[in-house]
Amino acid sequence: MKFPRLSHVYVKVFLGFWLVMITMLLGSSMVMHFFDLGPDKHLSSQEEASFHDPGGRLLREVVSDAINHNYAQVKMGISSMPDWAIKHVYMIDDQKEEILHREIPPVIVDFLRNINDDVPFFRKKIGQDVFYGRLFSLNDGTQLRLIVTSPNNNSLGWRLFIHNFWYILLLDILISGAACYYLARYITRDIQTLKKATQQIATGDWDVRIAEEFCNRPGELAELGRAFDNMAIKLQKSMLEQKRLIKDVSHELRSPLARLQVALAIAQQRANSEITGELDRIKEAADYLNDVISDILSLPVTEQGGWELDDVVELSSLVTTIVEECRDEAAQKSVTLSLSNNLPEVLIQTRGNTLAGVFDNIIRNAIRYTDDHSPVSIRIDRPETGQARISVSDCGPGVSPDHLDDIFEPFFRTDEARDRKSGGYGLGLAIAKRTVLHHGGTINARNNPVRGLSIVVTLPEIEEI
Structure with missing residues (x-):
């Protein structure tokens, strides 16, 4: 029993x-x-x-x-x-x-x-x-x-x-x-x-309904069930309309932005030295807007909408490759990238190169926010059977404990990120979180005991194929 x-x-x-x-x-x-x-x-x-x-x-x-x-x-x-x-x-x-x-x-x-x-x-x-x-x-x-x-x-x-x-x-x-x-x-x-x-609603499952379970209850409880369902329907509709609006606007902005970039390229070819600086600033703003639109369009509509994981990637090689690609950027701040890999081979079921974008974003964020002449540590290990863990730790200012979960929300930026020119626009970690969730994994942030922030990703491994 x-x-x-x-x-x-x-x-x-x-x-x-x-x-x-x-x-x-x-x-x-x-x-x-x-x-x-x-x-x-x-x-x-x-x-x-x-x-x-x-x-x-x-x-x-x-x-x-x-x-x-x-x-x-x-x-x-x-x-x-x-x-x-x-x-x-x-x-x-x-x-x-x-x-x-x-x-x-x-x-x-x-x-x-x-x-x-x-x-x-x-x-x-x-x-x-x-x-x-x-x-x-x-x-x-x-x-x-x-x-x-x-x-x-x-x-x-x-x-x-x-x-x-x-x-x-x-x-x-x-x-x-x-x-x-x-x-x-x-x-x-x-x-x-x-x-x-x-x-269930908090995790993004907007299809949950309870009115049928409450239909045989006394009057007030039945009304409560119907009111809850009405609230869920309105929230679902509002969230979907909001996300659809963002994507529709982004699509609509792409065409004039592409024309602007073409015209800007022609103008740069014909321009004299007096306006080259202004054109460069216009190009920088246009590229920034193009990056924002690209990330918005790549953001999944829901956190729980499943992707078809039709590919396999070797995680250790993937992370090692990304670390090597980031060394030049780290050298500009005299930042040392330290990779500790305790797993010789880790196979992860994935979709295309989506995981590459996750770790590229996390490692580059660590380089961006860590202090000059400080290390960034990347560690790959296995905390439990069937799970691979990747930890990226920097020596930056960290994040307020109240905002450790918020940094994974779209368009959220900490005060430190807002004040910096290189602070980004608050979509990288949101995309990383939803991508990891689609892979059946977890991602969270925690402040280091002394200084800095650690982003920890766990992903389910698959058997050799």
């Missing part, structure tokens, strides 16, 4: 309901016991002598049990009583012999003189204890005198409470626990459904 995973809300609801039930059951049982309440106590309230304390209650319980039995049965019943109870009970027959042949204390002998046919009930406080006595007959005609001593403390009362109610309380606690378990499960299952659906 598979047990459901217990959430924090489920545990809180279950324990809250159960503790309330246990408190109510325990409280009501204590009130009935210590205040001598209950449906069978309507006659006891009419008694002239008070028998509501533990000694009187014990006397009444013994008499009610013994009166329907004969002498031998009563003797057997008294002998089977627990030690804590039997030491407070003395039962004397007509020959003034104790039924269990125990020695009768002198105080009990003196108290017996007060009990006779004219006074069958008697109560008296002697020292710190209260003594109760009663004369009664068994079903075989035998007359017995029952003496019960009640100590000044309430230990006898608590022992009677536990003895009389423990099995009822245990049964009630088990039944209430089962009821609270299913009640908490019923209440929180809708919360779990909402939580799961919200997490």
